[in-house]
Amino acid sequence: MISLFLDTASHNMxxxxxxxxxxxxxxxxxxxxxxxxxxxxxxxxxxxxxDLSLADINRxxxxxxxxxxxGVRIGVxxxxxxxxxxxxxxxxxxxxxxxxxxxxxEKNKLSMIDxxxxxxxxxIYDKNLNVVMEDTYTALDFVLSQIDQDAVMISDDSFExxxxxxxxxxxQIIEKHKNDLPCNPHSLNPNYLKKTEAExxxxxxx
Amino acid sequence: MKDTYIFxxxxxxxxxxxxxxxxxxxxxxxxxxxxxxxHALYGGVVPEIASRHHIENITMVLExxxxxxxxxxxxxxxxxxxxxxxxxxxxxxxxxAAKTLAYIYNKPLVPVHHIAGHIYANNLVKxxxxxxxxxxxxxxxxxLIYMKEDYSFEKIGGTLDDAVGExxxxxxxxxxxxxxxxxMIDKLSLExxxxxxxxxxxxxxxxxxxxxxxxxxxxxxxxxxEQRGNEIRTADLATSFQNRAIEVLTKxxxxxxxxxxxxxxxxxxxxxxxxxxxxxxxxxxxxxxxELTVPQMKYCTDNAAMIGAAGYFAYKLGxxxxxxxxxxxxEILK
Numbered sequence: 001m002i003s004l005f006l007d008t009a010s011h012n013m014x015x016x017x018x019x020x021x022x023x024x025x026x027x028x029x030x031x032x033x034x035x036x037x038x039x040x041x042x043x044x045x046x047x048x049x050x051d052l053s054l055a056d057i058n059r060x061x062x063x064x065x066x067x068x069x070x071g072v073r074i075g076v077x078x079x080x081x082x083x084x085x086x087x088x089x090x091x092x093x094x095x096x097x098x099x100x101x102x103x104x105x106e107k108n109k110l111s112m113i114d115x116x117x118x119x120x121x122x123x124i125y126d127k128n129l130n131v132v133m134e135d136t137y138t139a140l141d142f143v144l145s146q147i148d149q150d151a152v153m154i155s156d157d158s159f160e161x162x163x164x165x166x167x168x169x170x171x172q173i174i175e176k177h178k179n180d181l182p183c184n185p186h187s188l189n190p191n192y193l194k195k196t197e198a199e200x201x202x203x204x205x206x
Numbered sequence: 207m208k209d210t211y212i213f214x215x216x217x218x219x220x221x222x223x224x225x226x227x228x229x230x231x232x233x234x235x236x237x238x239x240x241x242x243x244x245h246a247l248y249g250g251v252v253p254e255i256a257s258r259h260h261i262e263n264i265t266m267v268l269e270x271x272x273x274x275x276x277x278x279x280x281x282x283x284x285x286x287x288x289x290x291x292x293x294x295x296x297x298x299x300x301x302x303a304a305k306t307l308a309y310i311y312n313k314p315l316v317p318v319h320h321i322a323g324h325i326y327a328n329n330l331v332k333x334x335x336x337x338x339x340x341x342x343x344x345x346x347x348x349x350l351i352y353m354k355e356d357y358s359f360e361k362i363g364g365t366l367d368d369a370v371g372e373x374x375x376x377x378x379x380x381x382x383x384x385x386x387x388x389x390m391i392d393k394l395s396l397e398x399x400x401x402x403x404x405x406x407x408x409x410x411x412x413x414x415x416x417x418x419x420x421x422x423x424x425x426x427x428x429x430x431x432e433q434r435g436n437e438i439r440t441a442d443l444a445t446s447f448q449n450r451a452i453e454v455l456t457k458x459x460x461x462x463x464x465x466x467x468x469x470x471x472x473x474x475x476x477x478x479x480x481x482x483x484x485x486x487x488x489x490x491x492x493x494x495x496x497e498l499t500v501p502q503m504k505y506c507t508d509n510a511a512m513i514g515a516a517g518y519f520a521y522k523l524g525x526x527x528x529x530x531x532x533x534x535x536x537e538i539l540k
Binding site for chain 2: 036044185197
């Protein structure tokens with residue numbers, strides 16, 4: 001089983017190619033507003049590097065949020081176009097779960113992404129990436145009141161001091177989701193966890 | 207000669223569209239998924255909502271056009287995509303999909319300017335004959351363009367403030383008409399009489415336009431009448447506004463046609479669907495022995511068929527983009 005892994009939801013653009021859970025290729029680049037230009041060339045480079053083509057993959061894992069709305073859409077647009085055109089399996093992955101896939105210790109992980117104005121996208125996962133608290137968009141104060149003292153907090157700008165990049169365990173993600181039922185590419189969409197401001201305003205005035 | 211098939215994608219505003227065009231002039235199949243009803247709830251296009259709908263719809267639209275045409279990506283010679291100008295979040299979806307397909311199928315990727323698309327929508331009616339003048343009128347554009355050959359766009363004049371379609375929409379809002387306001391004004395003006403005194407906007411010797419003064423005149427008139435307790439005759443005001451706007455558009459365009467000695471005039475963009483505008487230009491062109499082309503009604507609003515037509519000529523001229531093509535919110539027509 002050859003898998004393409006894409007994450008464009010956060011500060012970093014990740015492109016990985018895996019054979020089962022073995023890493024064949026991994027690249028991480030800072031996502032500095034040029035994601036739209038950089039993603040396809042990065043995917044092309046990845047496949048050239050391992051001497052494979054997109055046709056050789058069986059499955060795509062794509063992070064579909066939460067995170068930067070535009071960033072998520074760029075990754076999902078590419079992933080669902082590949083999955084539709086080449087009839088590949090496609091599996092959505094939560095950015096918060098990806099953040100929790102760090103094997104620093106046995107404790108539960110609270111992943112949080114700043115959603116501005118005192119709000120966060122947050123989810124809690126145990127060491128095996130089982131969901132303890134579903135991903136949600138909520139006030140930071142509320143999340144902090146919900147967690148036990150023991151949980152490790154991981155924010156979207158966390159990184160390892162040695163490598164200066166976030167430490168994700170993508171093989172663990174793949175292992176965890178290897179038996180997931182693939183989505184129909186047409187219905188694989190971003191999971192923003194938040195309505196648009198226009199919709200929020202409209203809802204509150206109705 | 208072998209036929210050339212262009213697969214085209216357009217997602218610059220609130221329509222997700224794909225099309226297959228043969229030789230720049232024959233429509234094989236087109237799918238347009240409009241979000242107009244959704245944005246009508248908000249009185250105008252909400253960019254983030256538009257982007258969200260584009261990503262949900264994109265692959266379904268691509269699939270449907272191939273089904274309709276009974277063709278496959280392998281049959282295409284090139285992929286054309288609108289890269290700008292437009293709403294950046296909307297454009298990005300079409301651009302990413304186009305780049306992905308170009309990469310997968312190893313096809314040439316042809317970047318198309320949205321306004322070039324509107325102009326080349328006319329090539330789906332009949333072949334463009336150069337030199338020509340194109341009047342581009344839409345919610346974002348009011349421009350007079352001189353073309354001596356394919357993809358030679360010399361802007362000889364344009365709006366200094368509001369685009370004509372923008373003025374239509376704002377006036378419609380003041381008159382309490384539902385979104386989108388332009389077509390409503392056009393419809394109402396068929397019933398109204400030109401009884402309100404409004405200025406002719408920027409009636410000078412340049413080829414430039416200005417519609418904000420006319421728009422403000424309507425807004426002031428409505429406020430004044432309301433304060434005096436007078437009822438607004440909506441249809442009459444719509445007629446009066448529309449007549450002034452169209453008078454200046456036709457006057458300057460016909461002067462350009464004469465001065466540049468062209469025999470062919472094109473109208474392009476969303477406002478080219480306006481019936482009074484079409485009728486007035488038809489009369490004037492008949493009088494002056496000028497050939498007039500207006501797009502079919504279905505190609506006046508945003509669609510990928512026009513991008514396929516424009517994309518064909520760009521393809522023939524060797525215009526290409528790499529996989530690092532980015533979407534551009536603003537971009538000069540070139």
